[in-house]
């Protein structure tokens with residue numbers, strides 16, 4: 001588990017606190033800071049942090065077929081509580097303590113843009 005990344009994320013969290021306008025740009029920033037290191041800037045699961053000791057590949061957000069298996073509520077769960085909360089790898093960290101609800105909602109929209117899909121309904 002790359003602790004470095006978590007620490008970096010915490011520092012970014014601190015530096016981001018207090019901003020919070022221009023939502024789309026804000027979401028892109030949030031995604032780049034917190035998610036892109038593993039999921040890649042374009043969301044393809046090819047971020048620079050993904051090395052050989054990664055036993056599981058981060059989800060490729062551009063694969064509509066996979067992303068359509070998940071509801072928005074599923075996305076929210078895994079973002080807030082991390083991989084193990086949904087029987088996935090702990091390599092996916094929990095973000096509930098780092099991100100605001102608004103940031104998480106923004107990220108879900110961003111992921112839906114990347115997959116160009118609506119997700120499983122229900």
Ligand code: HEC
Pocket residue numbers: 005031034035036037038039049056057058059070074075078079083086087088089090091092093095107
């Ligand atoms: C330290 C690396 C890392 C970071 C940073 C990270 N993820 Fe992940 N993420 C993963 C891995 C690995 C998986 C795949 C887990 C699995 O399939 O068992 C994953 C899976 C996911 C999934 C799919 C879960 C599923 O049920 O298929 C979503 C959604 C997700 N991440 C969103 C995010 C968001 C949003 C962020 C930024 C707030 C983020 N991730 C940051 C590593 C990371």
